[in-house]
Amino acid sequence: MQLKKSSPIDLSREYPCPCRRRGQLKPIILTDAFGCDRCQQIFVVAQSGRVIEQLATTYPYERSWRWTGNRWIVKRPPPSKYYLSLFGILALLILIAGLSIWRSGFTHIFLPVLVVLLVIVPAFAIWLSYR
The missing domain is CATH 2.20.25 (N-terminal domain of TfIIb)
Structure with missing residues (x-):
């Protein structure tokens, strides 16, 4: 472009x-x-x-x-400096929660929720920040 x-x-x-x-x-x-x-x-x-x-x-x-x-x-306004670090911390917390759920044996129920939280929520937040 x-x-x-x-x-x-x-x-x-x-x-x-x-x-x-x-x-x-x-x-x-x-x-x-x-x-x-x-x-x-x-x-x-x-x-x-x-x-x-x-x-x-x-x-x-x-x-x-x-x-x-x-x-x-x-x-367009520049993206905030803190978005990337905020999303990294959020993904790390979700990953830790997902691993604890994985060890408890409820993977068939919580695995789709974990995928939504790890992929869709941060993607939506990034989309909103650049909009």
Whole structure:
């Protein structure tokens, strides 16, 4: 996959809205911000003029986009440093619990539960973190 370079954002130009296809981002005079004429959202220019961030969102992270010269590309937040270690500890605890169940002779009942806990739950949590 080829990454497109980001272009500088001109504060005197109009751009298409990254949220909706038909809206236009229009510059707000005397600020480093744009307003959409359709969805009424305000976007500020950040990171040396190559990225816009949406203001007043209800998302847990800032929604931001970079301009490629002809369209907006969503800029994803970096994954947390602690996710991998958290999932490693969780898998280790589940493995220890599974081994203790294995020794007790209830493998025919708890083996499917162990597979779900070791595979599906961490995969779902990783999927949620990158979403």
